[in-house]
Amino acid sequence: xxxxxxxxxxxxxxxxxxxxxxxxxxxxxxxxxxxxxxxxxxxxxxxxxxxxxxxxxxxxxxxxxxxxxxxxxxxxxxxxxxxxxxxxxxxxxxxxxxxxxxxxxxxxxxxxxxxxxxxxxxxxxxxxxxxxxxxxxxxxxxxxxxxxxxxxxxxxxxxxxxxxxxxxxxxxxxxxxxxxxxxxxxxxxxxxxxxxxxxxxxxxxxxxxxxxxxxxxxxxxxxxxxxxxxxxxxxxxxxxxxxxxxxxxxxxxxxxxxxxxxxxxxxxxxxxxxxxxxxxxxxxxxxxxxxxxxxxxxxxxxxxxxxxxxxxxxxxxxxxxxxxxxxxxxxxxxxxxxxxxxxxxxxxxxxxxxxxxxxxxxxxxxxxxxxxxxxxxxxxxxxxxxxxxxxxxxxxxxxxxxxx
Amino acid sequence: xxxxxxxxxxxxxxxxxxxxxxxxxxxxxxxxxxxxxxxxxxxxxxxxxxxxxxxxxxxxxxxxxxxxxxxxxxxxxxxxxxxxxxxxxxxxxxxxxxxxx
Numbered sequence: 001x002x003x004x005x006x007x008x009x010x011x012x013x014x015x016x017x018x019x020x021x022x023x024x025x026x027x028x029x030x031x032x033x034x035x036x037x038x039x040x041x042x043x044x045x046x047x048x049x050x051x052x053x054x055x056x057x058x059x060x061x062x063x064x065x066x067x068x069x070x071x072x073x074x075x076x077x078x079x080x081x082x083x084x085x086x087x088x089x090x091x092x093x094x095x096x097x098x099x100x101x102x103x104x105x106x107x108x109x110x111x112x113x114x115x116x117x118x119x120x121x122x123x124x125x126x127x128x129x130x131x132x133x134x135x136x137x138x139x140x141x142x143x144x145x146x147x148x149x150x151x152x153x154x155x156x157x158x159x160x161x162x163x164x165x166x167x168x169x170x171x172x173x174x175x176x177x178x179x180x181x182x183x184x185x186x187x188x189x190x191x192x193x194x195x196x197x198x199x200x201x202x203x204x205x206x207x208x209x210x211x212x213x214x215x216x217x218x219x220x221x222x223x224x225x226x227x228x229x230x231x232x233x234x235x236x237x238x239x240x241x242x243x244x245x246x247x248x249x250x251x252x253x254x255x256x257x258x259x260x261x262x263x264x265x266x267x268x269x270x271x272x273x274x275x276x277x278x279x280x281x282x283x284x285x286x287x288x289x290x291x292x293x294x295x296x297x298x299x300x301x302x303x304x305x306x307x308x309x310x311x312x313x314x315x316x317x318x319x320x321x322x323x324x325x326x327x328x329x330x331x332x333x334x335x336x337x338x339x340x341x342x343x344x345x346x347x348x349x350x351x352x353x354x355x356x357x358x359x360x361x362x363x364x365x366x367x368x369x370x371x372x373x374x375x376x377x378x379x380x381x382x383x384x385x386x387x388x389x390x391x392x393x394x395x396x397x398x399x400x401x402x403x404x
Numbered sequence: 405x406x407x408x409x410x411x412x413x414x415x416x417x418x419x420x421x422x423x424x425x426x427x428x429x430x431x432x433x434x435x436x437x438x439x440x441x442x443x444x445x446x447x448x449x450x451x452x453x454x455x456x457x458x459x460x461x462x463x464x465x466x467x468x469x470x471x472x473x474x475x476x477x478x479x480x481x482x483x484x485x486x487x488x489x490x491x492x493x494x495x496x497x498x499x500x501x502x503x504x505x
Contacts, residue, residue: 054496069446069483070476264452319496360445368497 056321057365061205061356062154062182062300063323067250068207068359074253075209078246086243087234097245104252108214111255112180112199113190120215120235121248125181128200128215131228131238132177146175151183155338155354156291157300159187166195175223181205181213185258186266186297191216197223203247207359208254212247215239265359266298272357272366273298279370284377288348290339301355302339304348307387308380313353316376320369324353408463408470413454416473420450423480446480 058066078100084093086101102116109116122128133148147169149160162178169176180189181202191199199216203209217223217238231240258265281287286306305313310324324336335349344352355369381387386396424446453473460466 053493054498055493057495057497069487070479072486073479073483264449362444364497 056319058321059356060321060323061358064204065207070257071250071253075246075250078249086245100249104248107252107256111259114216118219120238121243122213124213125200125202132198148177151178151180152297154182156302157297158291159295163194170195203251206254206258209247209250212251269357270298276366283374299357304352305377307384308351310351417454420477426484
């Protein structure tokens with residue numbers, strides 16, 4: 001009872017604070033810097049004012065995902081006892097590491113309908129993209145070209161018609177690359193059905209470790225790529241450097257788990273997405289969902305709240321880890337190029353928030369997020385002069401703003 | 405080895421749920437073994453998986469499923485323990501949650 005009261009006080013103190021930056025004092029309450037070192041039974045004596053800091057909910061799965069415990073479990077032996085270099089040919093440490101690497105390769109291949117010889121491990125989807133695009137420069141014929149398309153967009157969740165694009169490229173003898181980082185393990189993909197020649201895969205988007213990915217390179221008909229990284233000739237000469245066994249084992253385990261869980265996850269995530277959108281749109285007017293609702297991956301919801309500035313809403317929702325637009329471009333203040341490309345008005349583009357729903361998202365987290373979102377949008381709209389004008393029936397588009 | 409009996413399957417089911425609920429250990433020192441959502445995922449997933457397969461008749465398939473469940477039980481045991489070693493602060497939502505049965 002007492003503890004609960006103390007928690008409530010701590011939470012209300014936290015929500016009363018102006019921002020979530022640890023060093024900013026506000027109303028005399030200094031937020032303790034979240035200590036990321038493991039806290040055993042002994043509390044760290046660094047912060048005597050041990051007001052417990054509550055961690056925000058995680059609703060930003062497009063930026064990165066937590067490790068599935070099944071993945072961590074698969075990786076740990078290779079971080080503890082099985083530490084051999086997979087390319088050492090002369091002893092058991094090398095052989096067991098190589099066996100693990102090849103098992104992982106098979107797990108990745110199986111998820112996308114490929115042959116294991118067509119999977120090259122890289123440091124992530126970005127490296128894979130670079131290898132694929134560089135292939136364009138390595139091409140000799142003048143009319144060779146490459147089409148590169150994201151399978152599922154990371155900002156608005158739209159699914160591209162990959163199979164149709166593949167068919168067109170195949171008939172015109174043009175190489176087809178797709179960055180499937182947000183799609184692998186979430187929607188069914190088959191490189192042969194969809195006539196994909198090159199595919200980039202990212203580990204940390206599918207509940208696997210960061211720092212690893214793969215590139216799928218078709219063998220029949222052979223797609224030639226030029227290596228970005230030269231050295232000892234590992235990975236068929238296409239990507240030199242010791243393959244990091246613990247990481248690729250994690251990627252393989254993540255792919256295997258994803259293959260098993262795809263249908264179950266998709267159904268749950270779809271229901272949760274519907275729930276979130278329904279709750280928000282039922283209580284708030286003037287909310288726009290960005291992206292084609294028919295060809296859409298449910299776990300990535302991008303909403304624009306008219307007359308509310310996106311960054312201020314994000315700061316207000318500090319109990320929930322969210323983002324507006326993609327993490328890659330979050331440092332700049334420009335509105336998202338994706339939203340601009342789909343024709344979103346600039347003012348709506350500035351007020352977009354991306355909600356990510358993943359394998360571990362609970363109904364309670366969705367409800368909490370929806371409630372906070374509704375609460376803060378209402379509050380911010382109350383403060384907005386534009387909202388006031390709209391309530392008075394003024395058409396904002398008819399206003400001629402004076403120029404300075 | 406005798407075919408897995410109904411009683412054994414139920415024992416396994418109970419063992420897995422029990423183990424997963426260790427993620428739910430209410431702990432006054434503000435440390436939770438796992439992110440709340442992963443704990444709830446485990447309990448929910450186990451229930452749904454056993455429910456999904458309850459009408460399987462083929463004894464070979466039953467044995468395969470039971471073996472996989474036993475391996476998963478070991479994974480849960482290990483990962484609960486590791487989670488407890490590396491625990492951190494609760495999520496904002498956890499102090500508001502009513503305890504789940």
